[in-house]
Amino acid sequence: MSRLSTPATVADAPAASQPMLEAVKKQLGVVPNLFRLVSSSPAALEGYLGLSAALGKGALPAQTRERVALAVAEINGCDYCLSAHTYLGKNLAKLDDAEITANRNGASNDPKADAAVRFAAKVVRLRGHVGEEDVRAVKAAGYSDAQVIEIVLHVALNTWTNYINEVGKTEIDFPVVTARKAA
Numbered sequence: 001m002s003r004l005s006t007p008a009t010v011a012d013a014p015a016a017s018q019p020m021l022e023a024v025k026k027q028l029g030v031v032p033n034l035f036r037l038v039s040s041s042p043a044a045l046e047g048y049l050g051l052s053a054a055l056g057k058g059a060l061p062a063q064t065r066e067r068v069a070l071a072v073a074e075i076n077g078c079d080y081c082l083s084a085h086t087y088l089g090k091n092l093a094k095l096d097d098a099e100i101t102a103n104r105n106g107a108s109n110d111p112k113a114d115a116a117v118r119f120a121a122k123v124v125r126l127r128g129h130v131g132e133e134d135v136r137a138v139k140a141a142g143y144s145d146a147q148v149i150e151i152v153l154h155v156a157l158n159t160w161t162n163y164i165n166e167v168g169k170t171e172i173d174f175p176v177v178t179a180r181k182a183a
Contacts, residue, residue: 004168006037016042020049033173034080034165051157058150064113066093068120068154070103074179075124078162083174104180115141116151123155 007013010021010031017039025031038045055065066089073081082104089095089103099109106121108114119138122130138148164170 002033002037002169002171004037005040006033006168006170007039008036010036013039014042017045020045024049032084033170034084034161037168037170038164048157048160051153055150055153055157059144059147060116060150060154063093063095064116065154066095067099067103067108067113067117068151069158070100071106071117071121072124072155072158073162074104075106075121076159076162076166077179078165079176079178080165080170080172080174081158081162082179083172083177086177087174112141112143116143116147119143119148120151120155123152124159128152 010018010025013021013036020042021031021035021039024035035045038048060068066085069081069085070089073085086100089100090097095103102109102114103117106117108117115138119130119134122134135148138151139145143151
């Protein structure tokens, strides 16, 4: 059971959040519990949706974004995000089970994506204090400075959703996937 109140419907959310939740519903067909939870703060919902939309226009492919989300969720031990991104990874990004397992282990079976996921995992584990060699490795794999910045922002955004879901104990509304152990 959730520790923070989650509006049961869009109509139960604060008035300022309702148009944003309707936009989520139009885009996804449903309003996942995370969005309804965050809608308790219209400012937080606006910030989350704004950063998500901006990063969606970035230079990283959707598959790489999902791979990073899976790695971050596993490291942070967030079952909600792990469940959501496993579902999205399979159904939208078309990642196979072997790739999802590799991502959860902080890697990828795709050589270029592997560099991004490994870098993202180091950013999480080292709280941003990566070494020069870590930055060199991700850039040597073909990622630009802009893409490295986007990887870091995806780590930050996913860490934020991990923390929100763990603090709130958001009820999982995707097929449940359980993290092995928080790092």
